Amino acid sequence: MLKLLDQLLDRCLARCLLCGTGEEIRAGICAPCQGDLPSIQHACARCALPLKNASDRACPRCLQQPPPQSRSYVCWNYAYPVAQLVQRFKYRRDFAAGRTLAELAAEQIGRKLHSSERPDLLIPVPLHWRKQLTRGYNQAQLIADILGKHWQIPVDGRALRKVTHTGSQQQLRRSQRLKNLARSFAASPAVEGMHIGLVDDVITTGATVEAATQSLLHSGAVRVSTYALARTP
Ligand SMILES: [Zn+2]
Numbered sequence: 001m002l003k004l005l006d007q008l009l010d011r012c013l014a015r016c017l018l019c020g021t022g023e024e025i026r027a028g029i030c031a032p033c034q035g036d037l038p039s040i041q042h043a044c045a046r047c048a049l050p051l052k053n054a055s056d057r058a059c060p061r062c063l064q065q066p067p068p069q070s071r072s073y074v075c076w077n078y079a080y081p082v083a084q085l086v087q088r089f090k091y092r093r094d095f096a097a098g099r100t101l102a103e104l105a106a107e108q109i110g111r112k113l114h115s116s117e118r119p120d121l122l123i124p125v126p127l128h129w130r131k132q133l134t135r136g137y138n139q140a141q142l143i144a145d146i147l148g149k150h151w152q153i154p155v156d157g158r159a160l161r162k163v164t165h166t167g168s169q170q171q172l173r174r175s176q177r178l179k180n181l182a183r184s185f186a187a188s189p190a191v192e193g194m195h196i197g198l199v200d201d202v203i204t205t206g207a208t209v210e211a212a213t214q215s216l217l218h219s220g221a222v223r224v225s226t227y228a229l230a231r232t233p
């Protein structure tokens with residue numbers, strides 16, 4: 001009864017996260033604002049890079065040198081207003097913004113996820129403990145929890161650890177940066193034989209998810225798919 005009252009109250013008080021209207025709200029956002037989000041229409045199946053030509057399945061880079069993950073699913077371009085919502089979630093503890101994006105992503109990606117492509121276990125891209133201590137939470141863990149709840153797939157936030165603090169690597173050459181990154185994750189042997197769904201908030205160069213994927217495959221995972229809210233072009 002209390003729960004029902006709670007839900008009713010929630011519905012009456014709900015306001016759109018972006019424009020503040022009280023009409024047609026779902027997952028914290030109104031239907032028109034949801035329609036305006038910068039969706040990725042067509043993307044590389046391997047790395048989720050947006051592609052112009054709808055008949056292409058992979059981007060030139062993946063055709064030449066495929067990344068370790070088998071599939072990547074990303075909902076939006078990292079542009080207004082998704083970029084602002086992600087930043088509010090990531091740096092200003094705006095969990096409502098994070099929850100809205102994660103719930104929309106769970107629905108959107110869920111529709112494309114055929115039963116043969118369902119991972120056995122979801123694992124968030126970890127933060128180094130020092131970073132997590134200062135931030136207080138790992139945004140990828142919160143996203144993974146929501147995806148797992150919607151898709152009814154277990155989530156394990158301990159199976160992958162960030163073992164070295166890579167810090168700022170801007171001064172390093174790309175090859176050195178990748179080498180450092182590859183050694184910076186450690187995956188538990190518990191992933192052996194599993195299809196892992198690796199979850200992150202934003203994919204930028206793809207180097208982080210590739211390094212994390214390598215570490216999971218090294219520990220015996222048979223396949224890794226990646227899921228993220230947004231991708232930079
Ligand atoms: Zn709105």
Ligand SMILES: [Zn+2]
Binds near residue numbers: 048060062
């Ligand atoms: Zn690609």
